[in-house]
Amino acid sequence: MEQTGSRKRKAPAIEGAAEGASSSRGSAAAAAGEGSPLPPKKQRLPALRRSLVPCLLGRAVGARGRAGSRGFEGRLRGYAVQKLPELLQERPLALGTLNKVFASQWLSTRQVVCGTKCNTLFVVDVQYGHITRIPLLQDRFPEPARAQPGCGIHAIELNPSKTLLATGGENPNSLAVYQLPTLDPVCLGDRQGHKDWIFAIAWLTDTVAVSGSRDGTVALWRLDPHVVRGSTAWHSDAGLPVYTHIRPRDVDPIPRSSTNPGNQKVRALAFSGKNQELGAVSLDGYFHLWKACSTLSRLQSVKLPYCRENVCLTYCDDLSLYAVGSQAHVSFLDPRQRQQNIRPMSSREGGTGVRSLSFYQHIITVGTGHGSLLFYDVRAQKFLEEKASVILDSSQEPTGRKLRLTCGRGWLNHDNQWVNYLGGMNEFPIALYTHCYNWPEMKLFVAGGPLPAGLHGNYAGLWS
Numbered sequence: 001m002e003q004t005g006s007r008k009r010k011a012p013a014i015e016g017a018a019e020g021a022s023s024s025r026g027s028a029a030a031a032a033g034e035g036s037p038l039p040p041k042k043q044r045l046p047a048l049r050r051s052l053v054p055c056l057l058g059r060a061v062g063a064r065g066r067a068g069s070r071g072f073e074g075r076l077r078g079y080a081v082q083k084l085p086e087l088l089q090e091r092p093l094a095l096g097t098l099n100k101v102f103a104s105q106w107l108s109t110r111q112v113v114c115g116t117k118c119n120t121l122f123v124v125d126v127q128y129g130h131i132t133r134i135p136l137l138q139d140r141f142p143e144p145a146r147a148q149p150g151c152g153i154h155a156i157e158l159n160p161s162k163t164l165l166a167t168g169g170e171n172p173n174s175l176a177v178y179q180l181p182t183l184d185p186v187c188l189g190d191r192q193g194h195k196d197w198i199f200a201i202a203w204l205t206d207t208v209a210v211s212g213s214r215d216g217t218v219a220l221w222r223l224d225p226h227v228v229r230g231s232t233a234w235h236s237d238a239g240l241p242v243y244t245h246i247r248p249r250d251v252d253p254i255p256r257s258s259t260n261p262g263n264q265k266v267r268a269l270a271f272s273g274k275n276q277e278l279g280a281v282s283l284d285g286y287f288h289l290w291k292a293c294s295t296l297s298r299l300q301s302v303k304l305p306y307c308r309e310n311v312c313l314t315y316c317d318d319l320s321l322y323a324v325g326s327q328a329h330v331s332f333l334d335p336r337q338r339q340q341n342i343r344p345m346s347s348r349e350g351g352t353g354v355r356s357l358s359f360y361q362h363i364i365t366v367g368t369g370h371g372s373l374l375f376y377d378v379r380a381q382k383f384l385e386e387k388a389s390v391i392l393d394s395s396q397e398p399t400g401r402k403l404r405l406t407c408g409r410g411w412l413n414h415d416n417q418w419v420n421y422l423g424g425m426n427e428f429p430i431a432l433y434t435h436c437y438n439w440p441e442m443k444l445f446v447a448g449g450p451l452p453a454g455l456h457g458n459y460a461g462l463w464s
Contacts, residue, residue, distance in 0.1 A: 081363050084442060085375045085403055086387060088463040092408045093129055095458045098122075099413075100449030103156040103167070104434045107181070112436070112445045115153025115167055116458070123183075126445065126462045134183055136170040139190040140245045155201040157209070160273075164223075166209050172197040175211050175221060185243035189221050192247040200269040200313075202278060204292050212266030212280055216256075219248035220296055252296045254280065254288050268313035270322060277335070279322050281313045287324060289335050305331050305344055309353050316359035319378060323364055325354030330366060332378070345376050345383075355431045355448065360439065367432030369451045371459075373405040373444075407432065410459025412450060420454070428452070430459050 095101070100117035107113050110127045113134075121134040153168045162180060169176040173196060175189035189211070196215035203209050207223040223246070256264050263284040270279045271292065277299070278292040285307030291297040304310060304324060312325040321342070322333045332342040347354055347368055356367035363384070366374040375384040384403040410430055433448040444463040450456075 080442075081360055082377070082384065085365075085373075085384060085405065088405060088444060090405070090408060091462045091464070092410075093124060093126065093460040093462060095124070095131065095411070095447075095460050097411075097413065097456075098458050099456045100152070100431075100433065101447035101458055101460060102152060102154045102433050104436050104445055104447055105156050105158055105165070106436055106438045106445065107158075109438065109441050113156055113165065114434075114447060114460075115156050117152035117449070119152045119168075119170070119172070121153055121156075121167060124460070126443070134178070136168075137174070137176040137185050137188040137243060138170045139174055139188070142171070151197045151199075154197070154199045155211075157201045157203055159203045159206045159209070161206050163206065164203075166201050166203065166211075168198050173213070173215075174198070175201070175209070175219075177209075177223065187223060187244045187246050189219070189246050189248065191245050193219055193251075196265075199265070199267050200280070202269040202271040204271060204276075204278070210269060210271070210278055210292065210296070212269045214265035214267075214283075216264040216266065216282070217251050217253045218266060218269070218278070218280060218290070218296060220250040220292075221246065222249045250295045252290070252298065254282055255286070255298075255301050267311050268324075270313045270315040272315050272317070272320070274317055274320070279313060279315065279333075279335075281310045281324055283310065285310060287322065287333055300335065302333065302335075305329075312354060312357045314357040314359050314364070316362070316364075316378070318361055319359075321359075321378070323357055323359065325357045325366070327353045330354055330357065330364065330376070342378065342381065345381075347374065353431070353451075355433050356435050358435060358437065360437060365435060365437075365444075367435050367446065367448070369429055369431040371407045371409075371430035371432065371448075373407070373432065373435070373446065373463075375403055405463065407446060407459060407461055410449065410457055412455065412457035415456065428455065432459075 098116050098118060098120055101114050102117060103115040104112050107123065110125050111123050112126060113123050115121050119136065121136055123132045123134065151172050156165065156167045158165055164186065165178045165180055167176050168174065169188050169190065171190065173194045175193065175198060177186040178184065179186050194211065194213035194215050194217065196213050198211050198213050200212040201209060207225055209221045210218055211221065212218045254264050254266060265283045266280050267283050268281045276292055278290045280288045282288065285304050287302045287304055289299045291299055306326040306329045309327040310324055314323050320334060324331045324333065328347050330345040330347065332344065347366060353369040354366055355369050358365045362377060362379045364376045364378060366376060368374065377384060386401045386403050407430060412428060429451040431448045431451040432446055435444060435446040437444050442464065446463060447460040449458045
């Protein structure tokens with residue numbers, strides 16, 4: 001089995017990764033006076049939790065241990081999901097001179113891992129703003145110098161148990177896997193894999209992942225459980241961590257469109273654990289579906305209603321629904337319905353595009369290419385609207401204006417490209433390429449950068 005050493009570094013501690021609390025009660029056997037027992041100790045009230053859902057739950061069903069049913073808690077969480085966006089406030093995060101954050105995932109209550117266009121993998125502490133860079137994994141046999149620069153890191157995904165992280169390597173064609181919470185390297189998929197940049201990753205199980213590339217293929221990778229369990233103990237004679245080099249178990253090309261056979265690049269993936277199906281979006285305007293088990297078995301390909309800039313995809317288990325983001329719309333697909341009952345949603349953001357999507361219950365969050373976040377209720381088929389008051393218990397009617405959270409301007413490198421694109425002006429569109437929720441803490445991390453490809457800059461913010 002081939003192995004490679006990586007540079008030695010101090011891995012960032014993942015705070016809250018193994019949080020737990022235990023308590024024990026003692027009994028008093030002493031007596032006061034004529035053997036009378038001590039008065040019983042006053043029972044301590046439970047510690048306050050800074051979260052909207054426990055607060056509402058306590059108010060609704062009583063704070064002294066009367067937990068509501070799971071169904072009630074689900075309905076309450078759904079109510080909080082609808083109320084949360086209008087309560088969020090932005091706190092900008094400084095990322096220095098990094099260029100365009102394309103991917104992000106929460107690692108703990110304070111730490112988010114991010115990937116950038118400049119091929120940097122880092123962890124940011126959202127409380128203090130500290131940034132820790134993570135070394136990228138290198139191919140066993142480095143390729144000759146490429147004619148064009150790499151695209152950077154477009155995907156970061158955690159496996160279901162949150163023990164492994166999959167992303168791109170130093171070569172953006174390769175799949176890198178790290179152990180959590182230490183971020184030690186486990187393996188690199190650089191043998192007989194993709195021949196072009198990886199744009200999307202999805203985990204099927206704790207040890208099986210799928211990657212999608214702009215070479216027009218999806219690749220299934222199966223990790224050896226023994227390698228995963230023993231990875232943190234492997235070191236070279238020099239004391240450097242060691243990782244293995246793996247090859248995909250299955251590679252399947254997507255069907256070529258008759259209209260544009262050269263543009264069948266895989267842009268986004270989403271996995272349905274309930275149906276064991278993998279969805280993919282290609283830049284030629286098609287949605288593809290596979291049965292995903294030990295191998296990939298293609299089920300169908302569907303022409304999308306909007307074919308320009310289909311760059312993001314998400315799946316909702318509650319509704320068994322895929323959502324695809326395009327230049328100015330979000331289209332909804334249920335593979336089991338011949339006729340789609342949910343009409344596409346128009347972002348109405350001046351054609352700057354839908355750049356990131358996420359589902360939580362029946363609410364979909366939309367990150368646009370114009371620096372704003374929109375929130376759409378799929379069941380009601382309408383956007384969440386602004387209220388005259390942001391007080392949680394307010395009964396005031398909606399104003400009729402679409403609820404829109406506008407992000408800050410971020411940082412822009414004032415170089416020659418800035419002069420050529422904007423003529424030296426400071427107003428420029430910020431694209432929100434990634435966002436991710438930490439629902440237990442009711443926090444939303446949002447990041448991106450300037451929309452024009454030639455501009456160098458970044459944006460990151462914590463909404464809470």
